[in-house]
Amino acid sequence: MSNDWPLWEVFVRAKGGMSHRHVGSVHAPDAEIALRHARDTYTRRMEGVSLWVVPSASIIASDPGDDAAMFDPAEDKIYRHPTFYDIPDDVKHI
Amino acid sequence: MATIARDEVLFETLLRLGDDSLILGQRLGEWCGHAPSVEVDLSLANMGLDLIGQATHFLGRAGEAEGRGRDGDALAFHRDVLDFRNCWLVEQPNGDFAQTMARQFLFSTWQEMLFGHLEGSSDDFIASVAAKAVKEVRYHAELSAEWVIRLGDGTEESRRRMTDGLDWHWRFVPELFEMDEVAMAAAERGIGADPRAFREDYDRHIRSVLAEATLEAPKDQRPILGGRRGHHSEHLGHLIAVMQHLPRTYPDATW
Numbered sequence: 001m002s003n004d005w006p007l008w009e010v011f012v013r014a015k016g017g018m019s020h021r022h023v024g025s026v027h028a029p030d031a032e033i034a035l036r037h038a039r040d041t042y043t044r045r046m047e048g049v050s051l052w053v054v055p056s057a058s059i060i061a062s063d064p065g066d067d068a069a070m071f072d073p074a075e076d077k078i079y080r081h082p083t084f085y086d087i088p089d090d091v092k093h094i
Numbered sequence: 095m096a097t098i099a100r101d102e103v104l105f106e107t108l109l110r111l112g113d114d115s116l117i118l119g120q121r122l123g124e125w126c127g128h129a130p131s132v133e134v135d136l137s138l139a140n141m142g143l144d145l146i147g148q149a150t151h152f153l154g155r156a157g158e159a160e161g162r163g164r165d166g167d168a169l170a171f172h173r174d175v176l177d178f179r180n181c182w183l184v185e186q187p188n189g190d191f192a193q194t195m196a197r198q199f200l201f202s203t204w205q206e207m208l209f210g211h212l213e214g215s216s217d218d219f220i221a222s223v224a225a226k227a228v229k230e231v232r233y234h235a236e237l238s239a240e241w242v243i244r245l246g247d248g249t250e251e252s253r254r255r256m257t258d259g260l261d262w263h264w265r266f267v268p269e270l271f272e273m274d275e276v277a278m279a280a281a282e283r284g285i286g287a288d289p290r291a292f293r294e295d296y297d298r299h300i301r302s303v304l305a306e307a308t309l310e311a312p313k314d315q316r317p318i319l320g321g322r323r324g325h326h327s328e329h330l331g332h333l334i335a336v337m338q339h340l341p342r343t344y345p346d347a348t349w
Contacts (some may be wrong), residue, residue, distance in 0.1 A: 005131070026133050029244065037133035040140050059124055 007056040008034040010041070012048035018093065020052050028053075104217065105159045106179065108279045109169070110322055111220070113180035116170055117330070118201060119145030120337050122190060130191055135239060141198070144230040151223045171341035176324040183266040185321070185330040192245050192252065196259030197304045198238035200292060204270045205300055206231045207292040216284035220249030241304045246307025253309075260304075261312045267318035271296075276322070 005062040011020035028034035034053040043051065062070055070083050074080070122142030129135035154166035164172075175231055183201050188194045212224035245256040271289045273281070278288025304311055321324075340347070 027131055028133065032240060036240065040117065040137045041133055044136075044140060081103070 005029050008053040009036040009053070009056050009059060010040070012038075012042055013038070013048055013050035014047065020050065021049075025056060031055075073092040101159050103276060103279045103283065104285060105156055106276045107286045108152050108156035108159060108220070109179040109274075110181075112149045112156055112166075113178050114184050114201075115152065115167075116147040116149035116204070117178070117180045117333065118184035118198075118214065119143070119149060120333055121184065121186075122194075122198075122325060124188055125194070131135075136193070138194070140258055141234050141237075144227070146233070148223065149229045151219075151247075154296050155219050155223075167210070167341070171274050171338045173182060175334050178324065178334070179189045180330075181266065181269050181321045182318050182327060183263060183270065185327060185333060186263060186266065189262065190255055192255035193259035193262060195238050195241040195245065195258060198234060199242045199303070200260075200263050200267055200300070201270075202231055202234035202238055204267075204296060206235045206288070207296060208287055208289060211287035211289075213290065214284075215286070220285060242303055242309075243307040246304070247310040256307070257309060257312075260309070264312040265315040265318050267320060272319055272322070274322060 006029075006088060008028055009024050009025050010023050013020045024035055026037040026041055026069050028092045032067045035051060037063070038053050044076075121143045122138050122145065125138040125142075126135065127136055149170065150166055153169045157164045157166055157169055185195075186197055188219060206228060209224040209228040212220055213228065215221040215224065242256060242260075245252040247253070252278075271293050273288060273290065277286060277288070281288040301311055318327075
């Protein structure tokens with residue numbers, strides 16, 4: 001049965017102020033049931049305060065064959081890292 | 095220890111609440127590993143565990159109210175079938191997924207309204223458990239309503255199965271609103287609720303979900319009553335045999 005159902009990607013916001021993070025996927029016949037399946041599968045142990053589900057088919061993924069052109073050029077651009085700043089102790093979640 | 099005097103009305107009220115949750119929780123547990131998909135498997139197990147949690151509270155407190163040294167486990171695992179006080183609806187067999195969801199929809203819709211009223215119980219314990227559990231039950235009612243709508247307004251086969259599931263359970267609904275001496279006494283003292291107060295809301299909600307599911311309400315049948323007094327269908331004995339087998343074979347076993 002679940003093979004007939006489309007796949008949905010699940011994103012959970014762990015607490016207010018944090019971003020939604022991808023946690024996995026569920027099968028479901030439609031968006032409303034996908035939200036409920038996501039709730040029952042991924043937030044059973046107080047993992048989240050907000051849920052997103054997105055049809056997996058809507059995700060545009062990069063082509064692994066293009067990895068070299070897509071990602072290698074960033075390898076030697078150390079000046080793009082903000083490692084030269086002091087971060088105040090009070091700033092969390094960076 | 096005996097700060098709570100032995101109180102038959104409170105004891106019976108707690109047994110009814112606890113046994114409804116316990117028996118339906120056990121029924122839902124039977125789906126573990128057998129549901130149509132792993133996601134549905136988790137949904138059913140989650141609901142079952144919510145209900146077992148409620149039963150743990152209600153039956154634990156029932157043991158205290160009784161004052162004979164029985165705790166929640168003793169009441170769940172060492173009572174015989176005639177001593178169970180659950181309604182007929184919750185002991186009905188799972189059947190297929192549609193039948194299970196029809197049962198859940200009819201029961202959880204009622205239980206949500208009941209717990210809503212019990213939040214105002216004059217018994218602080220019942221009021222606090224109801225206030226916490228009503229949120230769980232609201233989810234059960236919503237989820238099962240979603241499935242009633244999808245299966246009813248789905249394929250020819252899913253529609254037939256949901257129609258059969260509702261037909262099977264319809265005759266057990268009147269019992270949910272039955273008032274006997276215990277229920278009247280509990281309502282008068284404010285520890286229990288009088289479900290007749292929300293009968294119209296219940297019927298209206300059931301019919302609106304069925305309308306969305308493009309289903310007709312089943313024809314009214316001769317109601318089946320008596321669960322609250324220990325009269326049960328043959329199905330309950332089998333359920334209890336499975337549920338009690340381990341604790342009765344190995345009393346006081348722990349892990």
